[in-house]
Amino acid sequence: xxxLNLPQPYxxxxxxxxxxxxxxxxxxxxDWVPEQCTGEWALPGNPLRLGLPExxxxxxxxxxxRALVVGVAPVGGRIEPAWVPGLIAALEAGLDLISGMHxxxxxxxxxxxxxxxxxxxxxxxxxxPPDLPVxxxxxxxxxxxxxxxxxxxxxxxxxxxxxxxxxxxxGVDADFRxxxxxxxxxxxxxxxxxxxxxxxxxxxxxxxxxxxxxxHWDVIEGQGALVHPGYAAVSLGLLQGSQPDVLVLCxxxxxxxxxxxxPGFPLPPVEEVIALNLAHARLRKPEARMAGxxxxxxxxxxxxxxxxxxxxxxxxxxxxADPVRGGExxxxxxxxxxxx
Amino acid sequence: xxxLNLPQPYxxxxxxxxxxxxxxxxxxxxDWVPEQCTGEWALPGNPLRLGLPExxxxxxxxxxxRALVVGVAPVGGRIEPAWVPGLIAALEAGLDLISGMHxxxxxxxxxxxxxxxxxxxxxxxxxxPPDLPVxxxxxxxxxxxxxxxxxxxxxxxxxxxxxxxxxxxxGVDADFRxxxxxxxxxxxxxxxxxxxxxxxxxxxxxxxxxxxxxxHWDVIEGQGALVHPGYAAVSLGLLQGSQPDVLVLCxxxxxxxxxxxxPGFPLPPVEEVIALNLAHARLRKPEARMAGxxxxxxxxxxxxxxxxxxxxxxxxxxxxADPVRGGExxxxxxxxxxxx
Numbered sequence: 162x163x164x165l166n167l168p169q170p171y172x173x174x175x176x177x178x179x180x181x182x183x184x185x186x187x188x189x190x191x192d193w194v195p196e197q198c199t200g201e202w203a204l205p206g207n208p209l210r211l212g213l214p215e216x217x218x219x220x221x222x223x224x225x226x227r228a229l230v231v232g233v234a235p236v237g238g239r240i241e242p243a244w245v246p247g248l249i250a251a252l253e254a255g256l257d258l259i260s261g262m263h264x265x266x267x268x269x270x271x272x273x274x275x276x277x278x279x280x281x282x283x284x285x286x287x288x289x290p291p292d293l294p295v296x297x298x299x300x301x302x303x304x305x306x307x308x309x310x311x312x313x314x315x316x317x318x319x320x321x322x323x324x325x326x327x328x329x330x331x332g333v334d335a336d337f338r339x340x341x342x343x344x345x346x347x348x349x350x351x352x353x354x355x356x357x358x359x360x361x362x363x364x365x366x367x368x369x370x371x372x373x374x375x376x377h378w379d380v381i382e383g384q385g386a387l388v389h390p391g392y393a394a395v396s397l398g399l400l401q402g403s404q405p406d407v408l409v410l411c412x413x414x415x416x417x418x419x420x421x422x423x424p425g426f427p428l429p430p431v432e433e434v435i436a437l438n439l440a441h442a443r444l445r446k447p448e449a450r451m452a453g454x455x456x457x458x459x460x461x462x463x464x465x466x467x468x469x470x471x472x473x474x475x476x477x478x479x480x481x482a483d484p485v486r487g488g489e490x491x492x493x494x495x496x497x498x499x500x501x
Numbered sequence: 502x503x504x505l506n507l508p509q510p511y512x513x514x515x516x517x518x519x520x521x522x523x524x525x526x527x528x529x530x531x532d533w534v535p536e537q538c539t540g541e542w543a544l545p546g547n548p549l550r551l552g553l554p555e556x557x558x559x560x561x562x563x564x565x566x567r568a569l570v571v572g573v574a575p576v577g578g579r580i581e582p583a584w585v586p587g588l589i590a591a592l593e594a595g596l597d598l599i600s601g602m603h604x605x606x607x608x609x610x611x612x613x614x615x616x617x618x619x620x621x622x623x624x625x626x627x628x629x630p631p632d633l634p635v636x637x638x639x640x641x642x643x644x645x646x647x648x649x650x651x652x653x654x655x656x657x658x659x660x661x662x663x664x665x666x667x668x669x670x671x672g673v674d675a676d677f678r679x680x681x682x683x684x685x686x687x688x689x690x691x692x693x694x695x696x697x698x699x700x701x702x703x704x705x706x707x708x709x710x711x712x713x714x715x716x717h718w719d720v721i722e723g724q725g726a727l728v729h730p731g732y733a734a735v736s737l738g739l740l741q742g743s744q745p746d747v748l749v750l751c752x753x754x755x756x757x758x759x760x761x762x763x764p765g766f767p768l769p770p771v772e773e774v775i776a777l778n779l780a781h782a783r784l785r786k787p788e789a790r791m792a793g794x795x796x797x798x799x800x801x802x803x804x805x806x807x808x809x810x811x812x813x814x815x816x817x818x819x820x821x822a823d824p825v826r827g828g829e830x831x832x833x834x835x836x837x838x839x840x841x
Binding site for chain 1: 635636637638639640694695696697698699700702703704727728730731732733734735737738741759762765766769777780781784785
């Protein structure tokens with residue numbers, strides 16, 4: 162009954178994948194936890210570079226790396242046969258293997274045998290820990306923030322990471338709590354909540370942000386959306402078990418329909434999504450509040466982005482900022498989160 | 502990608518359990534689907550009887566039984582060693598074994614070996630089918646009713662079964678759709694939704710009540726409660742994927758707190774539970790409506806029960822009935838469900 166705990170620091174494996182669009186996991190680790198990235202390792206002939214020290218497994222182990230992370234995910238999300246000799250070399254060098262791919266590492270017989278022989282671990286961050294409890298529902302000390310959304314894939318992880326960094330910059334004791342594979346690799350621990358059996362989902366969320374010092378903040382990576390046709394259950398279990406004091410809504414101004422679902426699935430108004438999230442949050446914590454909006458303005462130029470943030474912020478009467486752009490607006494959102 | 506499908510009719514196994522309180526599964530099958538119960542079988546010395554023909558596995562097989570159902574669940578929910586010879590005899594007589602216990606049948610080596618040897622199946626109704634899809638969210642033909650609740654364990658299965666029976670009595674084409682182990686045994690098919698991984702929960706609910714004739718009703722067994730501290734995610738995934746036209750709220754007049762959670766967990770007002778269920782249901786089906794309340798008045802005498810139903814019905818402006826008591830009130834609830 163513990164969240165996953167990963168051996169760090171990492172050697173980031175780029176394999177034979179040269180297209181940087183398929184190396185988002187490695188890039189995310191480099192950007193968010195460079196201190197946990199001992200180096201990068203591409204197979205011969207792969208020109209992709211991340212700007213970290215270029216090390217093979219033996220060199221990386223000598224510099225303190227404890228695990229090789231599969232940092233690329235080509236279409237299909239499989240471990241390719243051409244990678245297996247390199248992965249075995251990493252095990253032989255004394256590194257554990259960590260993967261967020263769909264195929265489990267232990268499903269590849271050569272890897273399973275090599276791990277057994279070398280006494281090393283194969284860790285799949287998509288597989289939740291065993292023996293999760295049913296939620297107790299009991300309040301616990303410490304403060305919690307959960308990022309929620311109007312849809313999937315619009316910045317809930319990024320927002321939680323940026324807020325954690327900003328809290329710490331202000332001297333606030335804060336931890337990022339990861340609920341998806343990339344987040345778990347960044348944090349070095351967490352629970353992939355979307356793979357948890359429904360009965361134990363809120364219990365997993367309780368375990369993920371345990372009782373803490375009254376001034377401590379857990380900043381929890383949200384998943385899905387309460388209004389999502391496929392993943393609403395994940396969002397609700399996470400919300401119930403997290404018992405957040407503060408919610409931050411993640412939205413994108415150009416998102417009119419549920420991503421991947423098409424024309425029959427318009428997003429409900431932002432106001433409705435906020436009301437529904439607060440209704441559920443206040444069942445567990447009557448003083449729960451929506452502190453503001455994190456707006457993903459990646460598709461807009463600076464002037465249009467500013468306009469979109471101001472318009473939505475005025476409409477809702479809440480701070481509205483894009484954490485990627487940062488600046489004054491983001492500082493106001495941070496202040497609103499921390500305000501008592 | 503199919504719901505579980507069980508071989509019927511059954512031989513109900515009472516084993517060595519003499520206390521009728523631990524034979525609820527067998528009693529439920531006798532009461533709801535007597536036509537699927539070929540007989541009952543108690544081990545020597547067990548005086549418990551259900552009133553069905555007393556048959557051993559060979560006799561039951563000869564009369565057409567296709568499976569033995571473990572119809573008792575003593576404290577702990579385990580298959581006892583003393584039952585194993587009888588279960589093996591059933592396999593040898595040509596019956597499959599069906600269990601809703603916590604320990605899977607296949608986890609008992611002697612049973613696994615005997616099933617293999619006899620070419621028979623071991624079916625655990627707590628284990629969901631593999632390869633469930635993510636919900637498409639697309640509307641589908643046919644009508645659907647879902648029972649929802651203010652808490653767990655107050656009559657959602659019973660209400661769905663009673664409504665299915667009442668619909669059929671009025672000549673309406675209706676199927677009961679089971680989402681828990683006892684319901685699945687009664688229906689002979691279904692999906693134990695609380696054991697489904699969160700990402701696939703709404704998809705499982707879509708599979709459970711597939712597209713049907715426009716006049717056909719699926720009456721779906723609800724689980725948990727949207728406001729429950731532990732199981733809200735189960736309820737929401739089931740609600741989203743079921744896309745109900747009609748909801749019926751199940752409540753108990755003497756239930757003031759979440760069952761098993763204690764004094765810190767008062768139930769929210771019934772009005773709040775109704776509003777929250779409708780808010781979620783209308784995301785998928787804007788015309789979804791709450792047809793009425795099924796009130797579990799088991800703890801009250803007839804006069805008090807009538808008063809409780811009338812008071813709550815008047816307060817909400819909805820029909821309110823106890824399906825166990827039936828009568829005029831229940832017929833009004835049935836009419837409200839079927840009203841266009």
